[in-house]
Amino acid sequence: MPSARFQTRQTIAAALRALGVPRGGVLLVHSSLSSIGWVSGGSVAVVQALLDVLGPDGTLVVPSLTTPNRDPSRWDPPPPESWWQDIRDSLPGFDPAITPSSNVGVITEQVRTWPGAVRSVHPQTSFAALGPRAAELMAGHRPDCHYGEESPLARLEKAGAWTLLLGVGFCRTTAFHLAEYRIPGAGTRTYGCAVLDADGERRWIEYQDVSLDDGDFALLGADFERAAGHVIARGLVGTASCRLFPIADAAAYAEKWLAAHR
Known part of the structure; x- marks a missing residue:
């Protein structure tokens, strides 16, 4: 019998079922x-x-972010300022078929490249999905709406989707970003990135969108778990601590929490 530190497709599936991952459902996985x-x-x-x-x-969804495709002044750490304009002029334009995801783990990249995967077209905060609802949920992702009402995240909420945190903390919960768009008077800032136009020509664009900040998501998540623990299933997949909860509940709690704490 494999130990907790030795996992297979079968043991992982059994643990996910025990956690309560819904058969036939829509699942966003971090x-x-x-x-x-x-x-x-x-x-x-x-x-x-x-x-x-x-x-x-069922439909499986992952965040297939492309964080390097942004203004170099916002890289951490930023490159020498003398390089910034050259980077803006030369970064490859986002191509949903070939631009790799970054900083979201190898499971996400495995989903993105899986046969039949559908990816939304946002040049910085795309999602990728597998399953019968993939095309529907990934459609119409506006460039000036990272995680708001014209993004897959809002469609996932309306579809009754669940979030699975598989070995990661609440700081990775994109459902909380949806709440940032619903705070009255939410601040905005300018974003920049490289895209391909309809003719396949590469160009640099800038646009205004909500100023996103996940710096307090761990604290928000801890309060969400204390206040609404009844909607959060907890368990282990191998040695990974996991939480499973509805996106709608997380976004609703975050909307009130952010309004009170920011």
Whole structure:
């Protein structure tokens, strides 16, 4: 019998079922492969397990962010200022078919490149999905709406989707970003990135959107768990601590919390 530190497609699927991942549902996953322990088959086995549990009628979604595609003045750490304009002039334009996701883990990149995956077209904060509702949920992601009402995140909320934190904390909860758009008078800022136009020509664009800030999401998540723990399922997948909860509940709580704390 494999130990908690040795996982397979079958043991991961069993743990996900025990946690309550809904068969036939829509699931947004934030993940860390290394947190699970040693997985026979790595990220492929994890994606297979997720699809096994969701079944043929379920839809798997991941955030396929492209954080390097932004103004170099906002990189951490930023490159020398003398390089900034050259970077703006030369960064490859976002292409949903080939631009890799970044800083979101290998499970996400495995989903993005999986046969049949559909990706939204936002040049910085795209999502990728597998399943019968993938195209519907990924459609119409406006460039000036990272995580608001014209993004897949709002569509996931309306679809009754769940968030699974698989070995990561509340600081990764994109559902909280949806609430940032619903705070009256939310501040905005200028974003910049490289895109491809309808003719395939690369260009640099700038646009206004809500000023996103996840710096207090860990604290927000801890308060959400204390106040609304009844909607959060907790468990282990291998050695990974996991939480499962409805996106709608997380966004509703975050909207009140952010209004009070920011």
